[in-house]
Amino acid sequence: MLNVTTKRSEFLKEEYYSYTHKSGLPVYVFPKQLSTTYALFATRYGSIDSKFKLEGDKDFTVVPDGIAHYLEHKLFENPNGEDTFSRYAKYGASANAYTGNTMTAYLFSCTSNFKESLEILLDFVSTPYFTPETVEKEQGIIAQEIRMYDDHPFRRLYHMMLEAMYEKHNVRINVAGTVESISHITADILYECYRVFYNLSNMMLIVCGDVTVDEVNEVCDKVLKEQAPASIIREYPEEKAEVYKKRDEYAMQVAKPLFAIGVKDVDISDDPYMRMKKSATADILNDVLFGKAGDFFNKLYEEGLISGSLDAGYSICKSFAYNAMFGESSDPDEVFARFKACVEDAKKNGLCREDFERSKRALYAAMIKWFDSTDDIANNFLQFKLDDGDLLDYADILGGVTYEDVTALLHNAFKEEFYSLAIVKPLDTEVK
């Protein structure tokens, strides 16, 4: 018998099952009565993991920037020369993969032949096959992906904000690397990264849809071999609390300046529950201060200082955390000044209790909307699990955040020395 745990949220009227497959792989099955079944096979390995070793290894391995993403591309090749996408296509499934700062995920969605598709997913990710020729072939493709992002103003802005906030932390590294850095990638280094990070104990399988634990387990039994757990030692550079640069700008082909206001946060708890609580607290604080119902947004909008939307959000994981606000403005420095004034005013006069209650209620209700697609559920679930959190706990945690929690975060996290302003501005020749 499998040792399956059930977790349920009465508020959300959702539940999921979890167990560890005998191979060592943690498995999560989230039942959902929809036509589409969505599966994610992910590893805790992303662009920030550039210096590492396994327990027992003599030396650390240092790898070129962008290798986790490169590996993601290369795993799609199979020893018999068959292309992974073509394998899926025989069963009508739609497949993809993505790499982030701390993770790499392989996924498919399907409306039939679930077991066949899951077998392909587990099989190709557990079968690395690289040759100098196949590695070489990918250089051109990924170089074009990098060039595409280089021309993408929001990608540029986001990356510039991270580079301004962090002096040494690997979150500065572009997920795809650079055209130069990826030219150093070889089949041997790819195998080494695979050996360290694609151990099943460092991975997880998430399936959301109209499926049972037994169906998932049957396929795991068929494909996965038992594996001794690995203990990975990752080394990251030390990072100071203050931002590296207060302001940075870059000129490229855009119509109007785009800005990002980053608030660096190095006060990160080791307890995943506390990280979730901080995230929920920050969500409420962002909504109270910068939300669409608030004064800050409405004044800027009415004065024409921002065009369209203003997005503020908080990200946290074990390794780094920051708050970020993105928008478009003819005068980003003025928006930044207003941002600082808004924060200081709230510190001095206190947050409005009524706004706090309204934001909390709205965010709590908005969580319901996260549970309408197997794609959203699986991906949100993954984001929480990667950081040892839990999607279903989040609603309760949000419901438990107090006015005092939000006020404390405002005072502790929102300080001038943690702010960076990044601007993507139009090329000089384009300025009117």
Place this chain on the structure above:
Amino acid sequence: MALIKKKIADGVSLNYLETDKFKTGYMSVNFIAPLDSATAAKNALIPSILLRGSVKYPNMAQINKKLDYLYAASLSSRCEKRGEIQIFGLTASMIDPAYTIDGENLPLEVTDMLADILFCPVTDGEAFNAAYTESEKTNLIDAINAKINNKAYYARMRCIEEMCKNERYGISETGTPEEVAACTAETVYAQYKYALKNYPVEIFFVGSCDIDALADKLTSLFDSIARTPMAIAETEIIKKAEAVKRIDEDMPVNQGKLNIGFRAGASIKDADYPAVMMFNEIFGGGVTSKLFMNVREKMSLCYYCSSAPDAPKGLIIVSSGIEVANREIAEKAIFDQLDAVKRGDFNEEEYESAKLGLINSYRELADSARGLEMWYLGRLLNGVPGDPDSVAASIERVTRDEIITAANRVSLDTVYFLNGTLKGEGEDA
């Protein structure tokens, strides 16, 4: 899940897709206008101005506070083109009443709010509020100018614009910055009044609600308007391209964008359109298509190279991002793949994969309230009946010969190249 249609007023219908599978209900009110440069900018401004404030909720802060109170319901503006039709209006989403504290009837409460915003704007005599109008004009002009920010999107749009220069389809759904600038609080308000009276209106609700109560409410709202609805505009379909147009545009960016516009030889209205869908899937639709497998995987020329059909207008547009120096090689590679499909040079596996992939996407459609609404609205605008299952069944019946016939009807119209003039990696940020 069947589509239930109820008449609300002359040329106003409520389309109800009843389902209890979603926790979020989705609603839209769509005005169906002919795509016309005399009205495009004004129509595009209407929903944005309406969302600035109404009699009951006079500014955005009030509107958004009320939406928060309605359990994080949302209201958004919509403006898009489908063939030579401009759709504009409002969309809304709300959680299912089962998740509210007191079982509030959110579909009806959100409809009340939507109605207030739609029918009771802040006005100044026979004009919209001047400040709201001017500010939304600026925002719309900014949004039009910002289309250049996303180079892939921009290049595709420019390709279609050049291709359909002499057709109504070449008109932007937002109008031009000049047309927006020329709008006034008076002229947009007059157009709003005109729209309420004359444009067909299609209202959708996807989810579960008391449909009779919703229909009654909507009927009473449209009751006071003496409607004289026009017919839904027809889209001109050019089945075969004439001389090939070549457009090159320089831009200081790293990557070149090659976009190729074809006339498909058929549109969504044609009975044999499923063969065009199958052709496109094999040619460049997805990750097992000829464009992906050859231009990307075999030749390593690009990260993306794909083709997408524009069903109402009967176009197929290839989009790719390449090294500028590889332009000719890439262009030839794309045409080679088209020629291969024309010759029938595709195997059983490619044929089956295309079929299964398309059928899967129709089945997945059933899982998205917004996706369903968009899909049914598209069918309705073109007067083609059917549901995702019946269209999937028609895909199932397409034969190899029909695909080859469809491929041979495809004709090259426009080659658009966005020529990146930057050198090096641009890593100096």
